[in-house]
Amino acid sequence: MSGLTKSPWIIHYDASSCNGCDIEVLACLTPLYDVERFGILNTGNPKHADIFVVTGSVNEQNRQVIKNIYDQMPKPNVVIGVGICACSGGVFKECYNVAGGVGQVIPVDVYVPGCSVRPEQIIDGVVKALGILEEKRAAFAAESKKGTDTGANADAKKDGGN
Amino acid sequence: MIDTATASAFFTSGISQVIGALLFILLAPLVGGIITGLDRKITARMQGRVGPPVLQPFYDIKKLFEKEKMVVTTAENFWVFAYLVFIVISGMLLFANSDLLLVIFALTLAHVFLILGAYSTGSPYAHVGAERELIALMSVEPMIIVAAVGLYMVTGSFETYGIIVSSTAPILLIPCLFIGMVYILTVKLGKSPFDIATSHHAHQELVKGLTTEFSGSTLGMIEIAHLYELVFLLGFLFLFFGLAAPLIGIVVIAAVYLLEIFIDNAASRAKWQFVFKGCWAITLVLGFLNLFALYFVR
Numbered sequence A: 001m002s003g004l005t006k007s008p009w010i011i012h013y014d015a016s017s018c019n020g021c022d023i024e025v026l027a028c029l030t031p032l033y034d035v036e037r038f039g040i041l042n043t044g045n046p047k048h049a050d051i052f053v054v055t056g057s058v059n060e061q062n063r064q065v066i067k068n069i070y071d072q073m074p075k076p077n078v079v080i081g082v083g084i085c086a087c088s089g090g091v092f093k094e095c096y097n098v099a100g101g102v103g104q105v106i107p108v109d110v111y112v113p114g115c116s117v118r119p120e121q122i123i124d125g126v127v128k129a130l131g132i133l134e135e136k137r138a139a140f141a142a143e144s145k146k147g148t149d150t151g152a153n154a155d156a157k158k159d160g161g162n
Numbered sequence B: 001m002i003d004t005a006t007a008s009a010f011f012t013s014g015i016s017q018v019i020g021a022l023l024f025i026l027l028a029p030l031v032g033g034i035i036t037g038l039d040r041k042i043t044a045r046m047q048g049r050v051g052p053p054v055l056q057p058f059y060d061i062k063k064l065f066e067k068e069k070m071v072v073t074t075a076e077n078f079w080v081f082a083y084l085v086f087i088v089i090s091g092m093l094l095f096a097n098s099d100l101l102l103v104i105f106a107l108t109l110a111h112v113f114l115i116l117g118a119y120s121t122g123s124p125y126a127h128v129g130a131e132r133e134l135i136a137l138m139s140v141e142p143m144i145i146v147a148a149v150g151l152y153m154v155t156g157s158f159e160t161y162g163i164i165v166s167s168t169a170p171i172l173l174i175p176c177l178f179i180g181m182v183y184i185l186t187v188k189l190g191k192s193p194f195d196i197a198t199s200h201h202a203h204q205e206l207v208k209g210l211t212t213e214f215s216g217s218t219l220g221m222i223e224i225a226h227l228y229e230l231v232f233l234l235g236f237l238f239l240f241f242g243l244a245a246p247l248i249g250i251v252v253i254a255a256v257y258l259l260e261i262f263i264d265n266a267a268s269r270a271k272w273q274f275v276f277k278g279c280w281a282i283t284l285v286l287g288f289l290n291l292f293a294l295y296f297v298r
Helices: A020-027 A063-072 A084-088 A119-161 B004-012 B014-046 B056-066 B074-095 B100-120 B124-155 B160-164 B175-188 B216-238 B246-266 B272-297
Strands: A009-014 A051-055 A078-082 A098-100 A110-112
Touching: A009 A020, A009 A063, A020 A051, A020 A078, A020 A119, A051 A063, A051 A084, A051 A119, A078 A084, A078 A119, A084 A110, A110 A119, B014 B056, B014 B074, B014 B216, B014 B246, B056 B216, B074 B100, B074 B216, B100 B124, B100 B160, B100 B216, B124 B160, B124 B175, B124 B272, B175 B216, B175 B246, B175 B272, B216 B246
Parallel strands: A009 A051, A051 A078, A078 A110
Antiparallel strands: none
């Protein structure tokens, strides 16, 4: 078991949600559901976060913001679309200013549909995301190992050249 | 309870310094991690939650070292590493019979490195956090120095082993300085209402303040340094009891830490003006009154 799955920190972004799903995300932190049991913390900082929770549909105003937050998160990380609007755009899908779900902008790992989603569903989605996070961590560790190997070889070649 | 003659014989030998320093390096992260874990557990219980496992701080640190190294500027790694090294050095000095003033100097230097690290990133949130950390540093410094002077006036020694082998517990003569140290401990531990520089609850105003731009292993080093610093601070408080009353000392320090957790949960974040004025007022009133009284008692 890696440390990552025992200590997933979350950043929550409200794309253009009606606040229904946001309230439910915050409800997960309350004594009734208490996600800190699983080491989950709500950080307000993409650079500290492992899980990106997006609520609401993506519109043209916040397309860039979502991409920016996603790019600032260190790998390995996962994205959860919470609520039907984040999944597909929901009832706002046909609006002139709505691009659709979060999947239109960044790759989403887990979709949690519902209007609004129940806290139990969100926790279930996060637990599913932890499995994906563990896979990504293993892939990332293997890749970075390979990366340092090639890096060392490159250095050796350079030294040989000198 | 402990034979003072044997104790002073042990503490004056050079080997005790090596043992003290080594024990601090090896055990402080473990002890600090468990205390922090219990802190989070007790905090959760106070809020009617179950809370994370006691070993959660260790999981967090392990996680941070598994993450990608995302660096804004390479200077930040240097400063944060220097912060960690100097926190460890200041703890080693404290536990290895060094001069208390040198210990305080090393601790301040460590924090200056962290502040420079935050400044080097160029982020506005990190800048605000760094400025507030400077204010926090300025607020607590006089009280720590006054406490060191008080300990010297009571025991006749600035060296830590010389202080702890004193036959009477210093707290009996300088109780106000102990209260002052407990007050500034809240600032040093970064707990509410004095968590102005970096806070878990200040997303809107600070993002994460001082540590905003640090991620992955850099943040991991800061977390490890916090564990060392926690043990360092509790060790500093133990000087007020020494070997004259070691058990009472441990019980009182545990009670003080519980009080800190309670205050953390009960208070909201204060403005920096209040932090600064409060700390200096406490230092002036409690600190200097106690030193003044001591001057006439002695």
